[in-house]
Every structure is written in C-alpha cells, then in structure tokens.
Amino acid sequence: xxxxxxxxxxxxxxxxxxxxxxxxxxxxxxxxxxxxxxxxxxxxxxxxxxxxxxxxxxxxxxxxxxxxxxxxxxxxxxxxxxxxxxxxxxxxxxxxxxxxxxxxxxx
Numbered sequence: 744x745x746x747x748x749x750x751x752x753x754x755x756x757x758x759x760x761x762x763x764x765x766x767x768x769x770x771x772x773x774x775x776x777x778x779x780x781x782x783x784x785x786x787x788x789x790x791x792x793x794x795x796x797x798x799x800x801x802x803x804x805x806x807x808x809x810x811x812x813x814x815x816x817x818x819x820x821x822x823x824x825x826x827x828x829x830x831x832x833x834x835x836x837x838x839x840x841x842x843x844x845x846x847x848x849x850x
Contacts, residue, residue: 751772
C-alpha cells in the first residue's frame with residue numbers, strides 16, 4: 744500500500760496517509776476540520792534491491808547466449824579443468840595428492 748501526501752488549502756497543514764490504492768482520497772483536514780484537503784503528487788518511494796545482486800547477464804536471450812558460445816575459442820574446457828588450488832588436472836598427472844595407487848598400507 745502506498746503512502747499519499749496531502750495538503751489542506753485552508754490552513755496549510757501537510758500530512759501523509761498510508762492507504763490502499765482503491766481507497767477514496769482524504770477530504771477533511773485533521774488539523775482544522777475543513778473539507779479543503781488535496782492530494783499532492785508525491786515523489787514516490789525509492790527502489791530497494793535485496794539479495795545477492797543483479798547482473799546484466801542474468802536475463803540474456805537465448806539467441807545472445809548462442810552467439811556468445813560461438814565467439815568462445817573451441818579449445819575444449821576452459822575453467823572446468825582447474826581445481827580449487829588453481830592447478831589443472833593435466834599438470835598434476837590426473838591424480839590428486841595422497842591417492843597414489845602404488846603405495847601399500849603397512850598397518
């Protein structure tokens with residue numbers, strides 16, 4: 744529900760009223776009691792964005808995404824081969840540290 748701004752033309756009293764869009768405008772001044780109140784054109788409320796954020800690429804069309812895929816180099820995987828440490832699987836021999844299959848457990 745919006746907040747409307749009002750001003751009495753008789754006494755000059757200005758006030759705000761939180762009311763439904765379908766509600767009738769206020770006509771009687773709460774200060775002087777005269778029926779000279781007019782609704783003002785307000786500035787409105789600012790937009791409040793909540794959440795992690797909005798990005799220009801969030802709502803791209805399918806044709807844009809397909810054209811972007813064509814522009815990428817076709818050298819295979821780009822960032823998928825990189826692990827959390829920043830080394831690629833090829834550089835580490837395809838195996839993670841501590842998983843050598845040739846070591847025997849002597850216990």
